[in-house]
Amino acid sequence: MPTIKIKGFVHVDASSLTYSEPRFAFFSFDASNSGYVPIGAHVIEFDPPADWNPVAAGVAAINAQINKEGDEYQARVRQLREQLSKLLAIEHSTEAAS
Numbered sequence: 001m002p003t004i005k006i007k008g009f010v011h012v013d014a015s016s017l018t019y020s021e022p023r024f025a026f027f028s029f030d031a032s033n034s035g036y037v038p039i040g041a042h043v044i045e046f047d048p049p050a051d052w053n054p055v056a057a058g059v060a061a062i063n064a065q066i067n068k069e070g071d072e073y074q075a076r077v078r079q080l081r082e083q084l085s086k087l088l089a090i091e092h093s094t095e096a097a098s
Contacts, residue, residue: 006043011024
């Protein structure tokens with residue numbers, strides 16, 4: 001794969017300027033409207049590893065997202081079932097008390 005060149009801007013996080021070590025970031029756009037102070041334009045160049053496969057990396061990222069979404073969905077379903085059980089228990093206890 002040929003050398004990859006990314007044009008963008010180096011910024012410093014405005015909220016980190018009071019730290020002993022400010023936090024720097026690189027964006028492909030000017031992020032000065034998002035709490036960053038632009039330092040200047042820059043081009044990053046790098047050669048990806050010869051065995052790097054963007055399709056495999058994309059498939060792995062999508063699979064990881066599917067797993068994350070599934071876990072979050074299952075957690076929410078468990079939470080809703082617990083709420084339902086509690087409501088049904090309250091209804092049952094009020095019927096028994098009558």
